[in-house]
Amino acid sequence: MQRDYYEVLGVRRDASQADLKRAFRALALRYHPDRNPDDLDAERRFKEVVEAYETLSEPQTRKRYDRLGPLYRRDGRPPTPEEVSAMLGRALGGLFRKRGARGQGKDIDVRIEVGLEDVLRGAQHGITVPRQVRCQPCEGSGADPEGRKVCEDCAGTGKSASRRWLRSECARCDGKGWVSTKRCTQCDGAGLHGSEGRFEVKVPAGCGNGQKLRLAGRGDESTGDAPAGDLMVVIGVREHPFFRRRGTDLFCDLPVTYPQAALGADVTAPLLDGETTIRLAPGTPSGKQLRLPERGVPPVGGGRRGDLHLRVLVEVPQDLTADQRADLERLARSFEDRQHPQRAELERLRQELLQRART
Ligand SMILES: [Zn+2]
Ligand SMILES: [Zn+2]
Structure with a gap:
């Protein structure tokens, strides 16, 4: 006969998630097999506690359990041994390994916008990123340094007496050799706290829209010895009002007047880095393509710049005066x-x- 999960955890039916967690922690630590070697009854209790907590800590499953009791599972049967060991794995990972204690800090994604001019020359961009940094007073442990005492289970060695379970570290102190009796007041036990990181991003010349840059170690810091995560910077290249880009080549329209195209003229064309004068031959047709070599953007990593392609557009005059109309006719x-x-x-x-x- 399956025991009631609330009874197993010793909480009321309206217990909050925090109450459940607290009860689970205390019971799981009491019955943990590392602390009760070869005690079959403790092992049974431990599994029961894990099963109860797994079920009640998930709001959807808890609702079903409240409604249906032991029949909350779709097949109406208690969990199989395989399912219980999967639960144990999760519980051991989540409870006894402190958050990120051995894991690397999280990566942070951030997006920056650059102009086409930055693609031409490359640029430095200063960015400010919210990130988690290690708490200095507790060195990321989350424990008040004043409140540490030697772990009784392993006598400060950090090693577990039993190797039956997933690891040989002491479960009580997580291998540190000491336990905390007081949370760090600076970070409220998290080991990390929010901060603002200011970094310089070097935007490479020739970079493409959506290109990613990795700033190693600039992500969230870790609570333990593991390295910090990375800062992933995605470059967005803004559209230019005049130039379009395809690879390293640039394209733009060059509007000229009808007399300029018919008579020939020197017209000024803008460039990404200045301007240039173009000599139009008399009778230049609308739509004529002109190519200015090496006036595009460079490839990533440097090299020959692409070309600038200009398309001559003969612009038809608007709002003619009566005199102009007569002349044109x-x-x-x-x-x-x-x-x-x-x-x-x-x-x-x-x-x-x-x-x-x-x-
Ligand atoms: Zn210990
Ligand atoms: Zn702290």
Whole structure:
């Protein structure tokens, strides 16, 4: 007959999650097999405590248990030995290994935005990142240094007498050889506290949108001896109002006036790093592509810059005055077909198609 889980943990049915955890901790420590070698009754109690806590600490499962009692499990049967050992693994990991005691600190992800100019030259970006740092007074242990005493279970050696369980460290002191009787007041026992890290990020020339930079050891610190996590910086390259980028090449439109295109002209074109003068030949067609070598951006790691591709766009004048309109009309009448060869070709084709349709 399965015992009631609340009874097993010795808590009321309306116990809070914190109450459950506290009860579980105390009981699990009392019945832990490392502290009760070869005591089968303690081992049974220990498993019972773990099973009860696993069930009640998960709000969804707890609700089902409250409603259905021992039938809360879908198959209505108590957990199999395999399931119990999985629970034990989780409980041992979660309870007896202090948070991150041996684990590396967490990685932190952060995103920065750079302009296309930064892609051209590379840049330094100062960033401020919230991160967890090790508490100095307790050196990450979470225990008040004034309140430490030698662990009685291992007499300060940190080693467990029994090797039956998952590890040979003393379960009570987690291998440290001492136990704390008082929480560190600085970090309230967490071993870490929030802080702001200020770092310089070196944005490499030629970097791409979405490129990641890893700043080793700049993530959260760990509570133990393990290294800090890394700071992962994702680079977002802002869109440029004028230049579009494909690989190392840049593309942009170069609007010119109709007289400039017809008569030829020197026009100024902007560059990412300054400007340049372009000589338009008389009769430059709209849509003409011009290539300026090595005026694009460099590849990652350095090397030859890509090219800048300019597309000439003949801009049609807006809001003509009456005089301008008269001048243009006079000009239009003066044009001959050979002066607009593409239009003339289209007209010839149209006539030909019309002819064919008739016959
Ligand atoms: Zn110990
Ligand atoms: Zn502390």
